[in-house]
Amino acid sequence: MPAPILSRRDIEFFLYEMFDVESLTTRERYQDHDRESFDAAIDIAQAIAEKYYVPIRLKVDSNQPTFDGKKVHIIPEIKEGLDAVIEAGLTAPTTDYAMGGMQLPQIAASGASAYIAAAASTSIGYLSLTHANSNLIEAYGTPEQINKWVTPQRQGRFFGTMAMTEPGAGSGLGDLTTSATKEEDGTYRVKGNKIWISGGDHDLSENIVHLVLARVKGAPKGVKGISLFIVPKYLVGDDGKIGDRNEVALAGLFHKMGGRGQTSTALSFGEQNGAEAYLVGEENKGLMYMFHMMNEARILVGTGAALTALTGFQYSLDYAKGRPQGRLLSAKDPLAPPVNIIEHPDVRRMLLTQKAYSEGAYALCLYGHQLSEDEKTAPTESERKHASTILDFLTPIIKSWPSEWGPKSNDLAIQVLGGHGYVNEHPVEMFYRDNRLNPIHEGTTGIQSLDLLCRKVPMNDFKGYQAFLAEIQLTAESVKLTESLQTYAVALQHAVDNLKEVTTSVMGASKTQNLDLVFSNSVSYLNMFGHLTIAWLWLRQAEIATKQLGKAPHSDDEKFYHGKIQAMKYFFNSELPLTYHWGNLVKNIDSASFDTHPDWL
Amino acid sequence: MPAPILSRRDIEFFLYEMFDVESLTTRERYQDHDRESFDAAIDIAQAIAEKYYVPIRLKVDSNQPTFDGKKVHIIPEIKEGLDAVIEAGLTAPTTDYAMGGMQLPQIAASGASAYIAAAASTSIGYLSLTHANSNLIEAYGTPEQINKWVTPQRQGRFFGTMAMTEPGAGSGLGDLTTSATKEEDGTYRVKGNKIWISGGDHDLSENIVHLVLARVKGAPKGVKGISLFIVPKYLVGDDGKIGDRNEVALAGLFHKMGGRGQTSTALSFGEQNGAEAYLVGEENKGLMYMFHMMNEARILVGTGAALTALTGFQYSLDYAKGRPQGRLLSAKDPLAPPVNIIEHPDVRRMLLTQKAYSEGAYALCLYGHQLSEDEKTAPTESERKHASTILDFLTPIIKSWPSEWGPKSNDLAIQVLGGHGYVNEHPVEMFYRDNRLNPIHEGTTGIQSLDLLCRKVPMNDFKGYQAFLAEIQLTAESVKLTESLQTYAVALQHAVDNLKEVTTSVMGASKTQNLDLVFSNSVSYLNMFGHLTIAWLWLRQAEIATKQLGKAPHSDDEKFYHGKIQAMKYFFNSELPLTYHWGNLVKNIDSASFDTHPDWL
Incomplete structure (x- = not known):
C-alpha cells in the first residue's frame, strides 16, 4: 500500500x-453546506489526487517541460490531471454558485x-494562479473585462499568470522598465521582458491571460508609476471568440531545481509593435492592485510549503x-x-520534529484562511475588521514560517530514509526540492522580515501587533486552567513578555540610531515571532487533545490526541527556547554582520 | 570573469x-619540500580545476550516467578530467615517491x-575511493596483493570501490548476508547483492577492484563473522595481464538528487558460480579492516562537505x-x-554565516588532517600517540559537523541568489544537492552522534575527551592575553564548563537509567560539541588575525584579517549560545520524542 498523501x-x-x-x-452564504458536503469535497479531491497525481509524480519530476524554439512540450499526464480537477469543479471551490463554483468556505x-x-x-499551480488572477x-476590472477574461478562467478554458519580475530588477519592483503606450482606441501597447513567469506558456488551455506590470510613458519614476494590464496570449473578440496571436513570445524556459510540474518562463512582450494590452483600474495604481493578488499568493505559498x-x-x-x-x-x-527504524529514538525525534513543523505550519495557514474568511463573511463589521487587522499583520509570518521550516521538515524526511531518501525511487528528495522555492518567491524571507518588523509591527499605532498578541494571551489564560498544561501556558506567557520587551527595545532604538543597523537582525525577529505563533497554535491543539482524552475516546483517537500533545511538548522544549536567543540578537542590535565591510568577506 | 572556485x-x-x-x-619524509613545492602543487590543481572541471559542471549535472542494460554510459568529459588529474600526479599526492607519489604532507x-x-x-570520487582502497x-594485504592490486591503482589504471551495504541491512552491517566459500586453491567464491556502490561500474579504467564484505560459510553471526575480500571486475594473471570477466554484474544505477559526477550502483556478485575473491588478512576480521578505510573516508566526507x-x-x-x-x-x-545586494544587511548576514560555517568546517577538517599527519610522522612516540588519541575521538565530529552545517551554508547561497539560485544557470542549487548526501553516507549523523556520546567520550577512561578539551583550554588561556579577544576567550571557557557539566550529568544517568532514553538526545550532544569545536577554531583564527593586524599589513591582508575577526564574532554571538540550549535538552534528558509511541505519530 502506498504511503498516505496526508493524514485524513x-x-x-x-x-x-x-x-x-x-x-x-x-x-x-454557506447555509446549504454541512459537514457532509465538506467531506464530500475532500473525498473527491483525495480520489483525484490518488488516481491522477501520485502515479505520475516521478514522471513529472523527471520530464520537465522543454522548449524547441517554437513550442513548449509538457507530458500529457499534466493536462489529464488538470482536466480532472476542472471537471470536478475543484478549480475554485470557494467561487460563487453563479460563477460555477461550489461556494465553499x-x-x-x-x-x-x-x-x-x-x-x-x-x-x-496553473489553476491556483488562474484563480488568483481571476x-x-x-x-x-470593468464588467466587460470580467466577462471576457474571468468567465473563461473560472470555466478552466483560459489560464492566468502574474508577470511582475524583470531581469534587471528582481525584487526591486520600483525599477521595472516594461513600457506601455496608450493608443487612440483606449488600449495600450506593452513592450518589455519578464522572468520567472510561472505557467507563462503552454498548450494546456485555449488562452493565457497575463497580468503585467508596466510603466505608462510619462508616468512618475519608482513604485508610484506602475500600472497593471491584461495582456492575453491570443486576442479575443467581443463575441468571446479567440482571434490572432498577440505579441507575447516565449523567450526561454528555466531549468528549476524542483517544482517541475509547472513551467517557469522568460517572456518577451511586444518585440515588434507592442503587445495589445488593457488597463486594469486606473493608471499608476498597478502595484496596489497587484498586492491584492500578492497577499493572497503569500498565504497560498505558505500553505503549499506546509502541505x-x-x-x-x-x-x-x-x-x-x-x-x-x-x-x-x-x-x-x-x-x-x-x-523497525521507528523504534530508534533518533528516528522518532526526526519524525516528531517533522510533525511539529508541518502540522504547526498547516495550523498557521488554516488560521490565515479562517481570518480571510471572517474578513469577508463574519456577521458583524467589527468582527470583519478584527480579522482583517490580524490577517494583514500576520501575512509575512504565514508566508515565511512554513516556507522556512517546511523545507527543514522535508530535509528530515530525507534523513529518515537515509540513502534511499537521496534517490528518486522515493519522492522525499523531490519534496525537498519542490519546497525550496517557497522562501524565495512572492517576497523572500528577508523581505518578509522587513515587512513585519518595519511596517506591520508599528502600523496603525501597533494595532495589528497588539490585537494578535491579545489572542495569544487569551489562549494562555484559558489553558492555565488545565492542570497538565499549566507549565506550557506559563512558558508561552513568558515568551510573549520577552517578545514585547524585544519589540519595545528595537522600536526605541529605531528612533535614534541608524535604521539599517537597528533592523539588520530582522530575520531573527521574524524567527522569534514565528516560533511564538507556532507554539501558540500547538498549545491550542494540545488543549483540545487533552479535553478529548478526558472523554475517554476510542483507542485510535486516543493515540491521535497523545501524538498532538507530544508534538506540543517537543515544540515547547526544543523550539520555543530559541526565541530568547533570537530575541537577544535583536535587542542587543548584534552588529557582527552589519559591521562587516563588503571587502572583508 | 567567473567566480573563484575557492579563496586562494x-x-x-x-x-x-x-x-x-x-x-x-x-x-x-618531507625534507625535499618547501613552500614553493606546496604552492606548485596547488597551482597545478587550480589550473586543472579551472580548465577541466568548472566548464563541465552543468553538463555533468544534467547528464547523469545511464545504463542500457549492458553498459554504463558516462559523458567523455569525466574521463578527460580524471586523466588530467592522474597525469599531473594528483591522484594520491601523499603517496611515497617509490609508489609514484609526491610524498606531500x-x-x-x-x-x-x-x-x-x-x-x-x-x-x-572515483580517485578518492581508489586511493582509500589502495x-x-x-x-x-600480502605483498603479492599489493603488487597486483595497489600498483595499478596508484598508476590510475585500475579504480577501486568499497562494497559494504546490502539492500536488507543498510547501516546494520551485522546483518549482511553476502556469502563466501573457500575453494581448494585458497581463493573464495562470493555471492550476494550490494547497493550504493559508488563507482561500481564504468569504463573509465582498465579494471575495478571491489573491496567486499562477506560472511564465510560457518562464520559466527553478527559483526564478528565478517571477512573482507578483493573482488575484481576482471581477473588478473600473475603477469599483471587482464583476463576474463569475473562474476560481478551491474544490477542497476541509482538516480541521485546530486553528486551526479559519480555512478551509484547496485551490484550482484556471483550469480552463477560465485565471483572469484581473495581474502584480505584473516577471516572474520573484515570489519576491523574496513574501519581503517572508513575512518579515513569519514574525514574525506567532512572535507568534501566543507569544500x-x-x-x-x-x-x-x-x-x-x-x-x-x-x-x-x-x-x-x-x-x-x-x-549591489551585498550592501543589504540581511544579504551580508547570509554571506557572513556562510563564511563562518564553511571556513569553520574547513579549519576542522584541516585540523583532522594535521592530526592524521602527526599520528604518522610526528617526531616522538608520545606526540604520535597524542595525535592519534584526539583524532580518534574527534572523527565523528569531523565527519558530521561539516556534513550538517555545510548544506546549511549552501542553502544560504541559494537564498542570496534568490530566484536565480533556484535554476541551473548558476551552480548553487547543484552544490546544495551534492552536499546533501554527506549527512547520510559513511555513517549518518545519528550514528555519528551515538559513536561520540556512547563510545568516544567514555572510551579509555575519557582519555580522548579530556585530551581534546585540554587543547581548547590552552587556546582560551592564551587568547585571554589579547585584550580585544578576552570576552570571547571567557565565553569559550564557559561553554567548555557547560559541556563538562552536561557530560558528567548524562554519563551519571547512563549508569542508572534506561540507556535508550538517556542517549536519545545524542544529536543535541553532537551539535553542542561540534559548535564548541568550531568556536574554538574560530577563536584561533581570530587570534592570528589580531596579531597580524597589529603588524600593519598591506591593505588587502588587512581586509582579510578583519573578515576573519567578524566571522569569529558572528559565530560567538549567533551560534555558540545554542550550545546551552542543546546542553539543556541532553542534561534534562528531554523525553518528548522518546515517550512518543510509534502509533501516536
Whole structure:
C-alpha cells in the first residue's frame, strides 16, 4: 500500500475540532453546506489526487517541460490531471454558485485542495494562479473585462499568470522598465521582458491571460508609476471568440531545481509593435492592485510549503514503520532480529520534529484562511475588521514560517530514509526540492522580515501587533486552567513578555540610531515571532487533545490526541527556547554582520 | 570573469599561518619540500580545476550516467578530467615517491586537492575511493596483493570501490548476508547483492577492484563473522595481464538528487558460480579492516562537505558584489540607483554565516588532517600517540559537523541568489544537492552522534575527551592575553564548563537509567560539541588575525584579517549560545520524542 498523501484524521481535526468549520454554516452564504458536503469535497479531491497525481509524480519530476524554439512540450499526464480537477469543479471551490463554483468556505476548500496540492507537486499551480488572477480582475476590472477574461478562467478554458519580475530588477519592483503606450482606441501597447513567469506558456488551455506590470510613458519614476494590464496570449473578440496571436513570445524556459510540474518562463512582450494590452483600474495604481493578488499568493505559498512538509512527513513515517534495521542500544542480544527504524529514538525525534513543523505550519495557514474568511463573511463589521487587522499583520509570518521550516521538515524526511531518501525511487528528495522555492518567491524571507518588523509591527499605532498578541494571551489564560498544561501556558506567557520587551527595545532604538543597523537582525525577529505563533497554535491543539482524552475516546483517537500533545511538548522544549536567543540578537542590535565591510568577506 | 572556485588567500592562511605546514619540512619524509613545492602543487590543481572541471559542471549535472542494460554510459568529459588529474600526479599526492607519489604532507595535499574536489563535484570520487582502497590493501594485504592490486591503482589504471551495504541491512552491517566459500586453491567464491556502490561500474579504467564484505560459510553471526575480500571486475594473471570477466554484474544505477559526477550502483556478485575473491588478512576480521578505510573516508566526507560549502560561499559572494537591486532602508531618495545586494544587511548576514560555517568546517577538517599527519610522522612516540588519541575521538565530529552545517551554508547561497539560485544557470542549487548526501553516507549523523556520546567520550577512561578539551583550554588561556579577544576567550571557557557539566550529568544517568532514553538526545550532544569545536577554531583564527593586524599589513591582508575577526564574532554571538540550549535538552534528558509511541505519530 502506498504511503498516505496526508493524514485524513489530521485534516478533520483541523477542520472540525480546531477551526470549527461547521459553525460557518450559520452564515447565509454557506447555509446549504454541512459537514457532509465538506467531506464530500475532500473525498473527491483525495480520489483525484490518488488516481491522477501520485502515479505520475516521478514522471513529472523527471520530464520537465522543454522548449524547441517554437513550442513548449509538457507530458500529457499534466493536462489529464488538470482536466480532472476542472471537471470536478475543484478549480475554485470557494467561487460563487453563479460563477460555477461550489461556494465553499475557504478553510473547507483548503482541506479539499490540500490533497491535490500535496500530491501534484506544482502542476496545480496553473489553476491556483488562474484563480488568483481571476480574483484580481474581479476586484478591479470593468464588467466587460470580467466577462471576457474571468468567465473563461473560472470555466478552466483560459489560464492566468502574474508577470511582475524583470531581469534587471528582481525584487526591486520600483525599477521595472516594461513600457506601455496608450493608443487612440483606449488600449495600450506593452513592450518589455519578464522572468520567472510561472505557467507563462503552454498548450494546456485555449488562452493565457497575463497580468503585467508596466510603466505608462510619462508616468512618475519608482513604485508610484506602475500600472497593471491584461495582456492575453491570443486576442479575443467581443463575441468571446479567440482571434490572432498577440505579441507575447516565449523567450526561454528555466531549468528549476524542483517544482517541475509547472513551467517557469522568460517572456518577451511586444518585440515588434507592442503587445495589445488593457488597463486594469486606473493608471499608476498597478502595484496596489497587484498586492491584492500578492497577499493572497503569500498565504497560498505558505500553505503549499506546509502541505509539502506534511506529505513528506507522512511518507517518511510510513517508511519508518515498515523498514527493519539495526537494534536498540539497550538490546542485550546482538543477534536478535532487527527492529523497525521507528523504534530508534533518533528516528522518532526526526519524525516528531517533522510533525511539529508541518502540522504547526498547516495550523498557521488554516488560521490565515479562517481570518480571510471572517474578513469577508463574519456577521458583524467589527468582527470583519478584527480579522482583517490580524490577517494583514500576520501575512509575512504565514508566508515565511512554513516556507522556512517546511523545507527543514522535508530535509528530515530525507534523513529518515537515509540513502534511499537521496534517490528518486522515493519522492522525499523531490519534496525537498519542490519546497525550496517557497522562501524565495512572492517576497523572500528577508523581505518578509522587513515587512513585519518595519511596517506591520508599528502600523496603525501597533494595532495589528497588539490585537494578535491579545489572542495569544487569551489562549494562555484559558489553558492555565488545565492542570497538565499549566507549565506550557506559563512558558508561552513568558515568551510573549520577552517578545514585547524585544519589540519595545528595537522600536526605541529605531528612533535614534541608524535604521539599517537597528533592523539588520530582522530575520531573527521574524524567527522569534514565528516560533511564538507556532507554539501558540500547538498549545491550542494540545488543549483540545487533552479535553478529548478526558472523554475517554476510542483507542485510535486516543493515540491521535497523545501524538498532538507530544508534538506540543517537543515544540515547547526544543523550539520555543530559541526565541530568547533570537530575541537577544535583536535587542542587543548584534552588529557582527552589519559591521562587516563588503571587502572583508 | 567567473567566480573563484575557492579563496586562494584563505587556503594559504590555513596552510601557512594556522597549521604551519612549512614546519613539517623538518621531518625527514618531507625534507625535499618547501613552500614553493606546496604552492606548485596547488597551482597545478587550480589550473586543472579551472580548465577541466568548472566548464563541465552543468553538463555533468544534467547528464547523469545511464545504463542500457549492458553498459554504463558516462559523458567523455569525466574521463578527460580524471586523466588530467592522474597525469599531473594528483591522484594520491601523499603517496611515497617509490609508489609514484609526491610524498606531500597531508595538509598540503589537501590544499591542492581542494580545488579539484570543489570544482569537480563528485567525479573526483572515483580517485578518492581508489586511493582509500589502495591504502587499505597496503595496510592489510600480502605483498603479492599489493603488487597486483595497489600498483595499478596508484598508476590510475585500475579504480577501486568499497562494497559494504546490502539492500536488507543498510547501516546494520551485522546483518549482511553476502556469502563466501573457500575453494581448494585458497581463493573464495562470493555471492550476494550490494547497493550504493559508488563507482561500481564504468569504463573509465582498465579494471575495478571491489573491496567486499562477506560472511564465510560457518562464520559466527553478527559483526564478528565478517571477512573482507578483493573482488575484481576482471581477473588478473600473475603477469599483471587482464583476463576474463569475473562474476560481478551491474544490477542497476541509482538516480541521485546530486553528486551526479559519480555512478551509484547496485551490484550482484556471483550469480552463477560465485565471483572469484581473495581474502584480505584473516577471516572474520573484515570489519576491523574496513574501519581503517572508513575512518579515513569519514574525514574525506567532512572535507568534501566543507569544500562544497566554501565554493558555494565564494560563488554567492561574487554574485552579491555584482548584482544591483533595491535600496537601503535608510535611503532618502527612492529614485537613487539601486545598490549591489551585498550592501543589504540581511544579504551580508547570509554571506557572513556562510563564511563562518564553511571556513569553520574547513579549519576542522584541516585540523583532522594535521592530526592524521602527526599520528604518522610526528617526531616522538608520545606526540604520535597524542595525535592519534584526539583524532580518534574527534572523527565523528569531523565527519558530521561539516556534513550538517555545510548544506546549511549552501542553502544560504541559494537564498542570496534568490530566484536565480533556484535554476541551473548558476551552480548553487547543484552544490546544495551534492552536499546533501554527506549527512547520510559513511555513517549518518545519528550514528555519528551515538559513536561520540556512547563510545568516544567514555572510551579509555575519557582519555580522548579530556585530551581534546585540554587543547581548547590552552587556546582560551592564551587568547585571554589579547585584550580585544578576552570576552570571547571567557565565553569559550564557559561553554567548555557547560559541556563538562552536561557530560558528567548524562554519563551519571547512563549508569542508572534506561540507556535508550538517556542517549536519545545524542544529536543535541553532537551539535553542542561540534559548535564548541568550531568556536574554538574560530577563536584561533581570530587570534592570528589580531596579531597580524597589529603588524600593519598591506591593505588587502588587512581586509582579510578583519573578515576573519567578524566571522569569529558572528559565530560567538549567533551560534555558540545554542550550545546551552542543546546542553539543556541532553542534561534534562528531554523525553518528548522518546515517550512518543510509534502509533501516536
